[in-house]
Amino acid sequence: MSATQNPVFTDWTPQHAELFKHQPLRLAHRLHESPLFSRAALASLIENYPRKSYNLVHMGPAGQRRLWREGEIGDLSGTEVIDAIENGRIWINLRDVRKIDRRYDELLTGVFDELKQRMPDFDTENQGMGILISSPKAQVYYHCDLPGQALWQIMGRKRLYLYPNTPPFLQPHDLEDIALFGHEIDMPYQPWFEEHATAYDLEPGQMMHWPLNAPHRVENFDCLNVSMTMEYWTQEIRRKHIVNVGNAILRSRLGVTPKSRATDGPGFLAKAVMQKALKNRKWTMRGAEKKGRPPVDFRLDRARLGQIVDLPKVDASPAAV
Numbered sequence: 131m132s133a134t135q136n137p138v139f140t141d142w143t144p145q146h147a148e149l150f151k152h153q154p155l156r157l158a159h160r161l162h163e164s165p166l167f168s169r170a171a172l173a174s175l176i177e178n179y180p181r182k183s184y185n186l187v188h189m190g191p192a193g194q195r196r197l198w199r200e201g202e203i204g205d206l207s208g209t210e211v212i213d214a215i216e217n218g219r220i221w222i223n224l225r226d227v228r229k230i231d232r233r234y235d236e237l238l239t240g241v242f243d244e245l246k247q248r249m250p251d252f253d254t255e256n257q258g259m260g261i262l263i264s265s266p267k268a269q270v271y272y273h274c275d276l277p278g279q280a281l282w283q284i285m286g287r288k289r290l291y292l293y294p295n296t297p298p299f300l301q302p303h304d305l306e307d308i309a310l311f312g313h314e315i316d317m318p319y320q321p322w323f324e325e326h327a328t329a330y331d332l333e334p335g336q337m338m339h340w341p342l343n344a345p346h347r348v349e350n351f352d353c354l355n356v357s358m359t360m361e362y363w364t365q366e367i368r369r370k371h372i373v374n375v376g377n378a379i380l381r382s383r384l385g386v387t388p389k390s391r392a393t394d395g396p397g398f399l400a401k402a403v404m405q406k407a408l409k410n411r412k413w414t415m416r417g418a419e420k421k422g423r424p425p426v427d428f429r430l431d432r433a434r435l436g437q438i439v440d441l442p443k444v445d446a447s448p449a450a451v
C-alpha cells in the first residue's frame with residue numbers, strides 16, 4: 131500500500147501529520163472494505179484461532195461490571211460465534227492477530243508504512259493489532275492504554291468518549307499501577323468527568339487516534355460491532371514506560387513518592403538499571419499479569435446462540451509466578 135496509489139487513509143491532509151499524537155483525530159479509512167474483514171473471513175479466523183490468543187468475555191447483566199466472566203467458544207463454528215455475539219452480551223478479542231495470520235500482518239505493515247510515508251519521523255516498534263467483535267450495546271469501561279493506540283471501526287457503530295490525559299482524569303500513579311500490575315479497568319472514575327469528555331461517533335470507515343494515555347471508554351450502539359485495535363511503541367513511549375515502572379516500584383515497594391517523570395538523565399538511568407536487575411522478580415508486571423487473569427468458566431451455547439453454559443468448576447491451585 132502506498133500513500134499515493136491506494137491509500138488506507140482516504141481523507142488525510144498535511145495538517146493531520148501535524149496534529150497526530152497531539153490532538154484526537156478522527157480519520158477516514160478503507161479497511162472495512164478489505165475482504166479480510168468480511169463476516170466470512172472473520173468467522174474462519176475465529177475458527178482457527180489458538181485458545182491462548184483470544185479472550186471471550188461474557189458481561190453479565192447490564193450495569194454489573196464486576197460480573198465479567200472469561201470463557202471459550204467450545205464447538206461453535208466461527209459463524210455461530212459471531213451470531214452468538216450478535217445475540218448476547220459477549221465480546222471476543224482476537225489478540226496478536228499479526229502473529230497468528232500473515233495476511234493481517236501484511237495489512238498492518240501497510241498501515242504503518244503509509245503512516246511513515248506521511249510522517250517521516252514516525253518511527254514505531256512492536257506494532258500490534260487485535261480484532262474486537264462485540265455485542266450490541268456492549269461497553270468498554272473507563273481506562274487508558276500504555277502504548278500508542280488507535281481504534282478502527284469495521285462494522286457497526288460505537289461512541290468513543292475521550293478525556294484529557296492530565297490530572298484529575300489521569301494521575302501519574304494510575305499509569306504506574308497499569309505498568310506494574312495491568313489494572314487498566316480500575317482507574318478512578320467520577321460521573322462529572324463526563325463534562326470534560328469529548329464524544330466521537332465511529333462508523334465503518336472511520337478510525338480514531340488520540341494522544342498517548344488519554345483515558346477513554348466506549349459504548350456500542352444497538353448493533354454488532356467489529357473494530358480493529360492498533361497499538362505501537364516508540365522510543366519515547368518506551369522511555370515513559372520505564373519511568374512508570376520505576377516510579378511504581380519506588381512508590382509501592384519502597385514507600386517513596388516519585389518526584390520525577392524525566393525520560394533522560396541520571397534518575398531515568400537509575401530506574402532503567404533497577405528494572406533490568408529486578409526483571410524476573412515475582413511482583414513485576416509479567417507475574418502480576420498472569421495472576422490477574424480470571425479462570426475460564428463458561429462456553430458458548432450452540433443450542434441458544436447468545437447464551438452461555440457454565441463449565442464444571444476446577445479446583446485450580448494458584449500457579450506459582
Ligand SMILES: [Fe+2]
Pocket residue numbers: 273274275279346
Ligand atoms: Fe483502550
